[in-house]
Amino acid sequence: xxxxxxxxxxxxxxxxxxxxxxxxxxxxxxxxxxxxxxxxxxxxxxxxxxxxxxxxxxxxxxxxxxxxxxxxxxxxxxxxxxxxxxxxxxxxxxxxxxxxxxxxxxxxxxxxxxxxxxxxxxxxxxxxxxxxxxxxxxxxxxxxxxxxxxxxxxxxxxxxxxxxxxxxxxxxxxxxxxxxxxxxxxxxxxxxxxxxxxxxxxxxxxxxxxxxxxxxxxxxxxxxxxxxxxxxxxxxxxxxxxxxxxxxxxxxxxxxxxxxxxxxxxxxxxxxxxxxxxxxxxxxxxxxxxxxxxxxxxxxxxxxxxxxxxxxx
Amino acid sequence: xxxxxxxxxxxxxxxxxxxxxxxxxxxxxxxxxxxxxxxxxxxxxxxxxxxxxxxxxxxxxxxxxxxxxxxxxxxxxxxxxxxxxxxxxxxxxxxxxxxxxxxxxxxxxxxxxxxxxxxxxxxxxxxxxxxxxxxxxxxxxxxxxxxxxxxxxxxxxxxxxxxxxxxxxxxxxxxx
Amino acid sequence: xxxxxxxxxxxxxxxxxxxxxxxxxxxxxxxxxxxxxxxxxxxxxxxxxxxxxxxxxxxxxxxxxxxxxxxxxxxxxxxxxxxxxxxxxxxxxxxxxxxxxxxxxxxxxxxxxxxxxxxxxxxxxxxxxxxxxxxxxxxxxxxxxxxxxxxxxxxxxxxxxxxxxxxxxxxxxxxxxxxxxxxxxxxxxxxxxxxxxxxxxxxxxxxxxxxxxxxxxxxxxxxxxxxxxxxxxxxxxxxxxxxxxxxxxxxxxxxxxxxxxxxxxxxxxxxxxxxxxxxxxxxxxxxxxxxxxxxxxxxxxxxxxxxxxxxxxxxxxxxxxxxxxxxxxxxxxxxxxxxxxxxxxxxxxxxxxxxxxxxxxxxxxxxxxxxxxxxxxxxxxxxxxxxxxxxxxxxxxxxxxxxxxxxxxxxxxxxxxxxxx
Numbered sequence: 001x002x003x004x005x006x007x008x009x010x011x012x013x014x015x016x017x018x019x020x021x022x023x024x025x026x027x028x029x030x031x032x033x034x035x036x037x038x039x040x041x042x043x044x045x046x047x048x049x050x051x052x053x054x055x056x057x058x059x060x061x062x063x064x065x066x067x068x069x070x071x072x073x074x075x076x077x078x079x080x081x082x083x084x085x086x087x088x089x090x091x092x093x094x095x096x097x098x099x100x101x102x103x104x105x106x107x108x109x110x111x112x113x114x115x116x117x118x119x120x121x122x123x124x125x126x127x128x129x130x131x132x133x134x135x136x137x138x139x140x141x142x143x144x145x146x147x148x149x150x151x152x153x154x155x156x157x158x159x160x161x162x163x164x165x166x167x168x169x170x171x172x173x174x175x176x177x178x179x180x181x182x183x184x185x186x187x188x189x190x191x192x193x194x195x196x197x198x199x200x201x202x203x204x205x206x207x208x209x210x211x212x213x214x215x216x217x218x219x220x221x222x223x224x225x226x227x228x229x230x231x232x233x234x235x236x237x238x239x240x241x242x243x244x245x246x247x248x249x250x251x252x253x254x255x256x257x258x259x260x261x262x263x264x265x266x267x268x269x270x271x272x273x274x275x276x277x278x279x280x281x282x283x284x285x286x287x288x289x290x291x292x293x294x295x296x297x298x299x300x301x302x303x304x305x306x307x308x309x310x311x312x313x
Numbered sequence: 314x315x316x317x318x319x320x321x322x323x324x325x326x327x328x329x330x331x332x333x334x335x336x337x338x339x340x341x342x343x344x345x346x347x348x349x350x351x352x353x354x355x356x357x358x359x360x361x362x363x364x365x366x367x368x369x370x371x372x373x374x375x376x377x378x379x380x381x382x383x384x385x386x387x388x389x390x391x392x393x394x395x396x397x398x399x400x401x402x403x404x405x406x407x408x409x410x411x412x413x414x415x416x417x418x419x420x421x422x423x424x425x426x427x428x429x430x431x432x433x434x435x436x437x438x439x440x441x442x443x444x445x446x447x448x449x450x451x452x453x454x455x456x457x458x459x460x461x462x463x464x465x466x467x468x469x470x471x472x473x474x475x476x477x478x479x480x481x482x483x484x485x486x487x488x489x
Numbered sequence: 490x491x492x493x494x495x496x497x498x499x500x501x502x503x504x505x506x507x508x509x510x511x512x513x514x515x516x517x518x519x520x521x522x523x524x525x526x527x528x529x530x531x532x533x534x535x536x537x538x539x540x541x542x543x544x545x546x547x548x549x550x551x552x553x554x555x556x557x558x559x560x561x562x563x564x565x566x567x568x569x570x571x572x573x574x575x576x577x578x579x580x581x582x583x584x585x586x587x588x589x590x591x592x593x594x595x596x597x598x599x600x601x602x603x604x605x606x607x608x609x610x611x612x613x614x615x616x617x618x619x620x621x622x623x624x625x626x627x628x629x630x631x632x633x634x635x636x637x638x639x640x641x642x643x644x645x646x647x648x649x650x651x652x653x654x655x656x657x658x659x660x661x662x663x664x665x666x667x668x669x670x671x672x673x674x675x676x677x678x679x680x681x682x683x684x685x686x687x688x689x690x691x692x693x694x695x696x697x698x699x700x701x702x703x704x705x706x707x708x709x710x711x712x713x714x715x716x717x718x719x720x721x722x723x724x725x726x727x728x729x730x731x732x733x734x735x736x737x738x739x740x741x742x743x744x745x746x747x748x749x750x751x752x753x754x755x756x757x758x759x760x761x762x763x764x765x766x767x768x769x770x771x772x773x774x775x776x777x778x779x780x781x782x783x784x785x786x787x788x789x790x791x792x793x794x795x796x797x798x799x800x801x802x803x804x805x806x807x808x809x810x811x812x813x814x815x816x817x818x819x820x821x822x823x824x825x826x827x828x829x830x831x832x833x834x835x836x837x838x839x840x841x842x843x844x845x846x847x848x849x850x851x852x853x854x855x856x857x858x859x860x861x862x863x864x865x866x867x868x869x870x871x872x873x874x875x876x877x878x879x880x881x882x883x884x885x886x887x888x889x890x891x892x893x894x895x896x897x898x899x900x901x902x903x904x905x906x907x908x909x910x
Contacts, residue, residue, distance in 0.1 A: 005396070006396075007392075007393040007394075007395075007396075008393055008394055009393060017686070026396070029396070029398075030396070030397050032398075032399055033380060033382075033383075033397040033398050033399040033400075034383075034397070035399070036399040036400055036401070037383070040433050040434050041433065041434060041435055042432070042433035042434070043433075044433065045383035045384060045430070045433070046383070046384055046429070047383045047384070047388055094799065094802075094803055095803060095804060096802055096803065114804065115806075116804035116805060116806040116807065117687055117688040117689045117758070117805065117806065118687065118689070118758030118804060118805045118806075119804050121757065121758045122758060122803075122804055122805075136688070137688050137689070137806065138688035138689070138690075139687060139688030139689070140688065171685075174688060177686070177688055200685070202681065202682055202685045203685060205682055205685075206685075206686070302397075305383075305394060305397070306394050309388055309391075309393070309394025309395075
């Protein structure tokens with residue numbers, strides 16, 4: 001008997017937590033098609049022609065915004081970039097008012113990045129436009145996890161059964177959370193590693209192994225995903241200094257030499273050379289950091305196509 | 314529901330063979346010939362045609378495939394976004410005579426999308442269209458250069474092409 | 490003033506150990522013995538429960554200073570609709586109730602417009618900053634019934650110790666919003682599984698437990714009474730239970746949201762689930778219920794905290810803490826009776842005689858000669874809470890649309906009907 005064909009039903013992408021494995025795979029398959037567009041002479045398709053996409057970036061980010069902008073442009077959508085800061089929003093217009101204004105301008109898709117967790121959920125409650133979460137506080141960064149998965153699938157052929165280690169500040173990381181949801185849904189074995197203050201035991205309840213010894217964490221790993229570490233105000237009580245972090249948890253040459261010969265190194269960027277990762281390792285053959293960027297574009301094209309495609313009555 | 318067989322495996326073979334000769338006859342400049350099939354059935358048909366023309370010319374001819382979903386003109390009107398797949402054209406289209414290949418020519422909209430998409434890959438010198446079945450009811454000013462069989466149909470009838478490569482058998486049926 | 494004859498109701502008066510069907514007669518603003526006057530207004534209370542007017546010891550009336558969210562008039566109207574005849578007004582107004590002028594203002598305004606009795610609480614420290622003692626003696630003379638820095642918590646243990654000793658001199662109960670600022674940090678919800686999943690900063694129950702501990706030790710040192718407000722943590726309940734066993738002068742209250750909801754409710758990022766102390770785990774919720782059942786927790790209070798729509802309709806991180814609660818407080822408390830974890834008598838005790846005793850007020854009783862503050866309750870009445878019809882100026886309630894069972898149908902303050910369903 002023929003299986004009923006899967007169709008994408010969502011108008012928003014708020015996080016990975018609510019997606020099924022089937023939906024995730026559909027995004028990855030769609031991204032493969034859009035990756036091919038970037039290899040043509042004319043890197044443009046008319047699928048989102050006439051649609052308006054707004055990049056509402058309340059937290060600054062050049063790389064993610066550029067990626068979404070390029071993705072939308074290659075789909076022939078019109079792009080508007082709004083970059084502001086959370087404090088100026090609070091002093092002036094509220095997020096809700098800003099968003100309602102965009103709706104009045106008939107924006108079709110709003111890509112939101114914000115320093116407050118739940119910001120994308122908040123918008124989806126009262127806006128008719130498609131909402132794509134480009135990172136909300138420490139909550140989720142779904143397109144990052146999707147492009148990470150695309151990269152793993154492309155290089156390793158599969159995700160199920162792979163041993164993936166995510167190393168760094170898990171507690172404050174949206175990249176970590178989205179990756180945890182995605183990898184566990186697709187059957188990978190996830191290990192989280194970092195200082196005990198930043199990688200608390202509670203994450204074991206999400207189906208991960210939690211260790212604080214970086215060597216143990218990376219020894220058997222097929223994929224090592226390094227998170228950026230920061231020592232700003234909110235984390236000052238969590239660990240003593242960047243120097244100590246680099247010494248105890250950084251992926252330096254000695255540690256790298258003890259990883260599996262085909263272990264793949266990933267990083268969401270921007271990398272702190274010499275902190276999370278030795279400068280040479282970032283550029284070596286097993287690092288796929290730049291490919292993640294290329295794949296990010298394809299994945300975002302797929303997400304925009306799926307979320308705004310169709311006209312559910 | 315009535316299902317009528319209008320072409321069996323040998324009828325399809327004979328049609329493709331005839332079309333291959335017509336293509337050679339029409340195109341003396343055979344060194345620029347290439348074939349591009351429109352997914353899904355157009356792709357294996359393009360490979361078969363390219364094989365037959367190649368046998369006649371004793372050469373291998375470049376063959377590619379297009380997934381036209383991103384270029385459809387009805388994306389806004391559907392409930393859910395249709396699934397997309399990758400296109401694969403690994404030769405340079407510019408300056409070539411490209412024969413687009415599809416299984417059934419109906420409204421002409423798929424061909425319009427294919428022509429738009431192909432132009433993103435380069436500037437072909439000349440585009441020609443080969444279809445296994447022309448069932449009429451054009452909505453756009455598009456016509457085929459090479460036709461396997463002309464089949465007059467009523468609008469609500471369905472013409473289904475099955476090919477050995479995907480479905481395990483070669484046949485063309487009409488469902489009334 | 491007309492007399493009132495409340496007929497055929499089940500009179501439940503825990504203060505006087507009364508629980509029987511009989512008539513209650515009110516004349517000249519007092520409970521009186523029968524017979525009723527010939528022209529008395531008759532209220533038929535058949536099938537209903539007649540209790541002393543309910544008392545809420547933790548309410549934010551927001552006046553003076555934030556009358557856009559609520560004022561004494563609207564806040565007390567909420568109280569009356571919820572069945573409450575007396576409320577204690579928290580001092581975190583603007584200006585704060587750390588001076589006799591503000592107290593006088595609140596009392597005067599209440600006399601002009603309030604539907605129910607308003608008892609102001611004074612501040613422990615000037616401007617609630619936790620640095621210098623407020624003029625507690627003057628505040629007592631101006632009429633405060635208790636002192637608290639609620640909204641805030643005195644962090645300096647030495648200062649808190651002196652405040653407790655000083656309050657003892659004036660026979661003033663001291664109430665504390667138990668929270669360690671440093672452990673709480675910039676958290677916005679309970680620290681646990683849900684804060685980890687939602688990516689929101691959480692703070693652990695320990696932030697409350699540690700101050701409850703502090704208060705128990707200071708109550709012992711100063712030999713005076715400390716009332717721990719809105720307990721939300723299992724460990725806090727345990728600490729208070731233990732302190733009571735040792736005979737220390739400690740009391741506690743709990744709010745309906747802490748025995749009805751858990752931190753899982755925050756998963757939609759709806760700011761109507763953001764309050765301080767935050768909603769915690771199911772284990773904490775059950776511990777609060779056990780604390781109510783075994784008498785560890787003396788009072789039920791609402792922590793009615795109105796906020797304007799535009800203040801709450803923002804990102805979770807930015808929203809102010811708090812929800813309104815006067816109109817749903819009784820029904821949510823009665824739910825515990827329907828679930829058979831508390832008896833009706835226990836619930837009424839925690840809303841009448843216990844708060845009255847805490848505040849040393851002659852209220853919460855239906856004895857002859859007492860003030861005629863009476864609440865008539867229909868414990869089986871099924872109704873749906875519609876926040877858009879609330880008497881509050883604000884709409885920040887997580888219970889909108891909830892199907893509730895049990896409601897006050899008549900609220901009588903000083904012998905006059907303040908509200909009727």
